[in-house]
Amino acid sequence: MICWKCHERLSSLRCASCGALVPPPAQPELFGALGLDRRYHVEAEAIDGAWRRRSKDTHPDRFAASSAVERRMALQWTATLNEARRVLRDPVARAWYLATGKPHPAESGGPKLSPEFLEEIFELRMAADDEPDAVRDTAAKLRARLDADLEDLFSRWERGEGDLSPVPERLSRLKYVDNLLRELPA
Amino acid sequence: MAYSDKLIEHYENPRNMGSLDKNAEDVGTGLVGAPACGDVMKLQLKINDDGIIEDAKFKTFGCGSAIASSSLVTEMVKGKSIDFAEGIKNTMIAEELALPPVKIHCSVLAEDAIKAAIADYRKKQAERAATPSE
Ligand code: FES
Ligand SMILES: [Zn+2]
Numbered sequence: 001m002i003c004w005k006c007h008e009r010l011s012s013l014r015c016a017s018c019g020a021l022v023p024p025p026a027q028p029e030l031f032g033a034l035g036l037d038r039r040y041h042v043e044a045e046a047i048d049g050a051w052r053r054r055s056k057d058t059h060p061d062r063f064a065a066s067s068a069v070e071r072r073m074a075l076q077w078t079a080t081l082n083e084a085r086r087v088l089r090d091p092v093a094r095a096w097y098l099a100t101g102k103p104h105p106a107e108s109g110g111p112k113l114s115p116e117f118l119e120e121i122f123e124l125r126m127a128a129d130d131e132p133d134a135v136r137d138t139a140a141k142l143r144a145r146l147d148a149d150l151e152d153l154f155s156r157w158e159r160g161e162g163d164l165s166p167v168p169e170r171l172s173r174l175k176y177v178d179n180l181l182r183e184l185p186a
Numbered sequence: 187m188a189y190s191d192k193l194i195e196h197y198e199n200p201r202n203m204g205s206l207d208k209n210a211e212d213v214g215t216g217l218v219g220a221p222a223c224g225d226v227m228k229l230q231l232k233i234n235d236d237g238i239i240e241d242a243k244f245k246t247f248g249c250g251s252a253i254a255s256s257s258l259v260t261e262m263v264k265g266k267s268i269d270f271a272e273g274i275k276n277t278m279i280a281e282e283l284a285l286p287p288v289k290i291h292c293s294v295l296a297e298d299a300i301k302a303a304i305a306d307y308r309k310k311q312a313e314r315a316a317t318p319s320e
Contacts (some may be wrong), residue, residue, distance in 0.1 A: 104222075105221045105222055106221065106222070107221075107222050107290075107291050107294075108220075108221065108222070108291060108294050109221075110221040111221075113219065115217065118217050118218070118219050118226060119217060121219070121226055122217055122226050122228060122247070125226060125247040126245075172221050175221065175223070175224040176219060176224040176226070177224075178224065179223060179224030179225065180224070183247070
């Protein structure tokens, strides 16, 4: 990348030679915004580190004496970087984002779940008050299986095998299971 | 967030909570989920041969708005025709209960549940028509 102001080669979001900021993308890709590869397997520390580095370059305080345009760009970068960090740090949001481009399920529509699955969730919720321990046990097993499934799908995708099309259905199930677990009496 | 009196009323005193015999020929059962939050709702309709809804029951594991939506919708359809029930839109429910935008999906759940219950009833009727009576 080349600086838009002085045409110097760039190694970060801020030009080392003239201090100009790279214009923030209108539709930022969240991994790209942090300078990270699109991967499911990424450590929280790596995300924090990338966020810290880039935030330093784009911090609005550094542009207090700059033009209004550059000050606005700095603010926009800050918002984008914060959003990227917030979404990518959460494994479920990260998985949704990689599979669908959105960090959360759609309001309606979305993958069709089998009637048997909804039935199972409904029955578990019916039983939640009377046998919370048994329900927690079953739900934990459901969750472990979904986790293993997702782990497998993403690992293969990162090796260049298969695609992420089965992911939304798994994540959708996960939502019901997590919701069930959250509603269980303590 | 301020909720409407009507919503609070239905939430605190839900009408038609419970269940009907899901194996009965004249009962249609709809079981649906909200993908955005992971809540589930079961709604059942008892429908007579004239296509009139004689009874409606629900059980909802969800937020207050979902409970109020299912309570309201069961009240709306009781004594009415299947056609009327099929015409119910979530926007009618949302408006009636004055749901805030973030709670619209809860009323969608109620609309989906009614539609699913009717579809189940129709399937049963078609199966009954297809099996020769003994
Ligand atoms: S929040 Fe889930 S149905 Fe209302
Ligand atoms: Zn420059």
